[in-house]
Amino acid sequence: MIGVFDSGVGGLCALRCARRCMPEADFVYFADTRHLPYGERAPCEILALCRQALALLAREGADAILAACGTVSSLVLPAMAKQTDLPLFGVAEPAAQAAARAARDRGGDIALLATAATVQAGFLARDIAARIPGVQIHALACPLFVHLAESGTTAPSDPLARMSAARILAPMQGKPIRTVVLGCTHFSCLTGLLAEFFPRAAMIDAAAEGAAAMAAALPPSAKTGHGSCRFLTSGDAGAFSRAAGNLLGQPVVAQHADAGVIG
Ligand code: DGL
Numbered sequence: 001m002i003g004v005f006d007s008g009v010g011g012l013c014a015l016r017c018a019r020r021c022m023p024e025a026d027f028v029y030f031a032d033t034r035h036l037p038y039g040e041r042a043p044c045e046i047l048a049l050c051r052q053a054l055a056l057l058a059r060e061g062a063d064a065i066l067a068a069c070g071t072v073s074s075l076v077l078p079a080m081a082k083q084t085d086l087p088l089f090g091v092a093e094p095a096a097q098a099a100a101r102a103a104r105d106r107g108g109d110i111a112l113l114a115t116a117a118t119v120q121a122g123f124l125a126r127d128i129a130a131r132i133p134g135v136q137i138h139a140l141a142c143p144l145f146v147h148l149a150e151s152g153t154t155a156p157s158d159p160l161a162r163m164s165a166a167r168i169l170a171p172m173q174g175k176p177i178r179t180v181v182l183g184c185t186h187f188s189c190l191t192g193l194l195a196e197f198f199p200r201a202a203m204i205d206a207a208a209e210g211a212a213a214m215a216a217a218l219p220p221s222a223k224t225g226h227g228s229c230r231f232l233t234s235g236d237a238g239a240f241s242r243a244a245g246n247l248l249g250q251p252v253v254a255q256h257a258d259a260g261v262i263g
Contacts, residue, residue: 001026002214002222003062003086005053007036008150009243010186011068014091014207016248018066019229021215026225028060030257031244033235037146038071039115039184046117047076054084056257060232062086064222066214070095070184070206071115074124089217091185091210092124098209099181100131102202108178109136111198115184116141124183138175142168142187149186152246156193165190169197177201185210189247232257 002022004015008031015029032038035049050072057065064087067073067080073090081088103110112125119125119141129137144164148154153161180198182188185207195203215223231254233240244252 001028001061001225002064002066002218003028003030003057003060004066004068005030005032005057006069006185007031007038008033008146008186008240009189009247010146010149010184010207012244012247013185013188013205014066014068014211015229017208017211018215019227021212022218022223024225024227025223026227027229028057028062029229029231030057031231031233031235031240031254033233033240035234036150037115037143038069039117039143039146041117043075043117043121046072047079050076050080051083054080056232058084058086060230064214064218065089066210067091068185068207068210070124071117073206073210074118074183075121087218089210089214091206092183093127094209094213095181095183095204095206096124096127096131099128099179099204102179102204103132103135106178106202108176109138110179110181111172111175111177111201112137112139112181112183113142113145113187113194114139114181115146116143118183128181138172138177140168140171142184144168145190146184146186149189150243152243154189154193156196161190161193165193165197172197179204182206231255234258
């Protein structure tokens with residue numbers, strides 16, 4: 001069984017891609033909504049939360065883990081790997097690879113949209129820059145997008161979503177951006193809207209890239225099962241079930257799971 005986790009609904013975008021790539025695999029998804037947003041926490045706090053999520057998913061029977069969170073993947077993945085024997089995958093490195101490929105093909109600058117923690121840490125921007133020296137990367141923290149995704153306020157026609165995006169993305173105006181990296185998995189929920197603000201750019205979705213990289217790396221035995229999926233959350237199970245059901249377009253019945261002791 002493959003364990004997938006994030007602070008909330010963002011990782012569901014990775015889960016959806018992973019299930020498409022591995023339709024027979026069994027999944028357990030953990031949304032740590034009680035501790036959302038991860039992107040406004042210190043790295044040591046994020047690591048402590050990840051330790052809890054890892055332990056929970058291992059107890060639930062996961063034998064491989066996808067950290068479906070750009071913040072976790074770019075800040076604490078190596079530290080997490082030291083704490084588990086399970087194969088551990090993230091979304092940041094696959095996104096950096098895809099971003100460099102796209103920027104090489106298309107030229108122009110890169111916009112990196114991510115959480116405050118990811119932008120401040122700078123690892124993801126440096127990883128992209130190392131793969132394509134000389135490219136201009138404009139990193140922008142967009143914490144409000146996490147909340148828009150959680151509340152389902154994502155449609156390109158939604159006035160609040162449009163107005164928020166216009167305000168947040170104003171610093172990108174006039175820049176020759178040809179590649180946009182959605183470095184936070186929550187932002188995948190806003191792909192349609194964001195594409196309208198960057199009509200000439202390739203959109204690199206960390207959620208999709210991470211899921212595809214994991215699917216390519218796992219052995220066939222890890223992809224064989226009944227195609228099942230269970231949902232757990234540290235927060236309000238009813239609220240998460242509704243949000244996840246809306247996003248995935250199918251009924252979701254999540255169970256509450258006590259991930260640990262961190263309040
Ligand atoms: N979805 C996460 C990410 O990819 C975290 C968002 C948050 O909780 O701040 O960064």
